[in-house]
Amino acid sequence: MRYINKFGKSNHYNHWQRDKVDMEASRDFVYQKFCEYYRDPLTIIPAPILIGQREFGYLLFKERFMIRHKRFEGISSLRSMLNQTVPSDVYHSCAYYENPDFDMDKKGWLGADLVFDIDADHIPTSCNKIHDEFTCSKCGFTGRGITPEICPACEATKFETKTWPCELCIKSAREETVKLTDMLENDFGFSLDELHVFFSGHRGYHVHVENEAVRSLNAMARKEIVDYVTGLGLTILDKDAKEKRGKRATKKFNLHNFGWDKRLKVGMQNFLLNTTPEDLKDIGLTNNALLKNKEVIIKRCINDGRWDSIKGVSVQTWLKLAEHVKDLQSSKIDTVVTTDTHRLIRMNGTLHGKTGLKKVEFPAKNLQVFDPFTRAVAFKKGEVKVLVSDAPEFKLGGETLGPYKNETKELPVAAAVMLICKGRAKVAN
Ligand SMILES: [Zn+2]
Ligand SMILES: [Zn+2]
Numbered sequence: 544m545r546y547i548n549k550f551g552k553s554n555h556y557n558h559w560q561r562d563k564v565d566m567e568a569s570r571d572f573v574y575q576k577f578c579e580y581y582r583d584p585l586t587i588i589p590a591p592i593l594i595g596q597r598e599f600g601y602l603l604f605k606e607r608f609m610i611r612h613k614r615f616e617g618i619s620s621l622r623s624m625l626n627q628t629v630p631s632d633v634y635h636s637c638a639y640y641e642n643p644d645f646d647m648d649k650k651g652w653l654g655a656d657l658v659f660d661i662d663a664d665h666i667p668t669s670c671n672k673i674h675d676e677f678t679c680s681k682c683g684f685t686g687r688g689i690t691p692e693i694c695p696a697c698e699a700t701k702f703e704t705k706t707w708p709c710e711l712c713i714k715s716a717r718e719e720t721v722k723l724t725d726m727l728e729n730d731f732g733f734s735l736d737e738l739h740v741f742f743s744g745h746r747g748y749h750v751h752v753e754n755e756a757v758r759s760l761n762a763m764a765r766k767e768i769v770d771y772v773t774g775l776g777l778t779i780l781d782k783d784a785k786e787k788r789g790k791r792a793t794k795k796f797n798l799h800n801f802g803w804d805k806r807l808k809v810g811m812q813n814f815l816l817n818t819t820p821e822d823l824k825d826i827g828l829t830n831n832a833l834l835k836n837k838e839v840i841i842k843r844c845i846n847d848g849r850w851d852s853i854k855g856v857s858v859q860t861w862l863k864l865a866e867h868v869k870d871l872q873s874s875k876i877d878t879v880v881t882t883d884t885h886r887l888i889r890m891n892g893t894l895h896g897k898t899g900l901k902k903v904e905f906p907a908k909n910l911q912v913f914d915p916f917t918r919a920v921a922f923k924k925g926e927v928k929v930l931v932s933d934a935p936e937f938k939l940g941g942e943t944l945g946p947y948k949n950e951t952k953e954l955p956v957a958a959a960v961m962l963i964c965k966g967r968a969k970v971a972n
Contacts (some may be wrong), residue, residue: 569969572927573960574604574629577894580921581625588625588892589904590618592753596639596653600887601630602896611887614644631896634887637751639758647885654758657765658888659772660880661719662747663712664689674707674935705966707935708746708898710916716747717910723750723874724907726772730802735907742915744895744902749888765882774873777803779865803872808844810868815841826867832856833864894921899960917941922956929959931968 580586591597599621600611610630615621625633636643637658641651663671667689677690681699690702724740727733727750739751760768770776800808815837823833832855833840840856843849880886889895889902900919920940931947931954938944939958951971954962962968 565969569963570604572970573899573963576899576922576956576960577604577631578629580894581622581629586892588618588622588890590621591635591890593639594618594621594635596641596643598636598638598640598643598650598887599890600634601628602632604629604631612644612646614642625893631894633890633893635890637886637888638884652884655760655884655886657752657754657757657760657768658880658886659723659750660743660747660877660888661716661723661750661875662743662745662877663708663716664706664746665877666712666715666719666875668712668715670709670711671706674709676705677702678704706746706897707937707965708900708961709935710938712746713915719875720748720750721910722872723772723876724910726874727752728907730771731768738907739904740907740910741891741902741904742900742913742919743889744893744900744919745897748910749902750907751888762882762884765884769876769878769881771803772874772876773878774803774869777869779807779862779869806872807865807868810872811844811864812841814864814868814871815844826863828860828863830856830860833860897964899957899964920957922960925956926953927956927959928953928971929962929968930971931962934962934965934967 595614595616597614598611599613599615600609601613601624602609613624615624636655638650638655639653641653643650645651672688675689676685676687678685679694679697679699680701680703682694682697684694684696686695690704693700694702720740724735724738727738728735733752733754737752737754739753741749741751743749815833818834820834823829832853836853836856840853843853880888891902891904894901899921900915901921903915903919905913905918916938917940923940928951930949930951931945932949934945934947936943936945937958939961940955942955942958944954944958959968959970963970
């Protein structure tokens with residue numbers, strides 16, 4: 544939309560100013576929709592348990608900074624804040640405090656929920672190279688796919704990111720969540736009812752364990768749980784495997800195995816049953832003996848519980864295979880969230896400022912069937928005309944929309960809000 548002035552030169556100042564006005568109008572539109580949501584008496588915002596012992600924080604729409612160390616005695620005082628302030632994002636602590644509104648060192652930590660965050664931002668998917676982009680805020684280096692922790696060009700750690708809550712990404716996050724809840728249920732012994740599972744409102748899921756048994760766990764104990772879930776430090780081979788040439792080197796896996804032993808064994812069986820020479824090549828194995836003896840190996844894995852003593856299959860090959868199976872069986876959680884006992888986490892029932900979708904709770908057993916693109920939609924009425932710069936095909940509120948490229952479209956409000964929040968559209972005049 545370059546503006547040419549009467550001297551025939553493009554007028555950058557006006558172009559910039561026009562863009563700014565457009566952006567403000569779009570942000571106002573989103574703000575108005577958030578107002579309608581929070582001010583609607585029919586909007587359900589469930590109260591977190593022990594609300595008065597939690598710290599609350601929220602991000603302001605216009606000023607873009609975070610207000611922290613807030614305390615609410617009950618859901619009605621919290622709702623009146625939402626009603627008046629209308630933040631873009633709302634969080635509360637996983638922790639319980641004597642004085643949640645005091646400075647950090649004076650709060651008096653009483654305990655914290657055990658919280659897990661599974662986000663497509665941390666999972667390598669085949670599609671994130673297509674729809675995700677990052678730009679280093681310092682030097683402008685850009686790339687596609689997962690945002691690195693440090694800039695490869697200048698080592699800065701701040702990036703502008705452009706992501707998309709695509710169906711495939713959410714599906715991979717869901718698979719990681721299924722593995723996590725399976726571990727929490729079968730290896731840790733929580734009942735499914737004790738696990739609170741949420742769609743995050745963006746590209747992932749949260750799992751909260753709010754049970755008294757976990758409340759007093761310190762950061763070290765939580766790190767142990769994280770290591771278990773991610774399979775960090777798991778012993779796969781006998782530690783002296785290299786010296787034991789010719790002798791049996793792998794662990795023995797029994798039928799009554801439990802926890803990771805069982806996960807590795809079943810995972811190995813499933814992998815071998817379905818693997819192709821290409822899959823093996825992908826993990827750096829070109830060993831024909833593996834595929835040739837597939838039946839024998841699977842039988843031995845399950846009945847005999849031994850992975851070695853197969854002619855032509857070395858200890859190193861087993862190790863590579865087992866590492867790969869471990870990777871498939873582990874859950875790719877954001878490890879920092881679980882170990883931080885002062886973490887603020889998005890509040891259930893509030894809107895996500897990057898999408899306009901709600902954080903929603905649903906029963907753990909419904910993970911496979913819960914559809915965030917219908918159930919997390921907050922704005923169900925109306926249409927609005929927007930200029931979309933670019934968007935892939937997507938589903939929202941039961942409709943399939945896009946792809947769009949530099950076009951003006953009349954879209955359902957929920958879709959328009961999401962595109963504006965993602966920096967891919969602005970309200971058309
Ligand atoms: Zn850089
Ligand atoms: Zn994707």
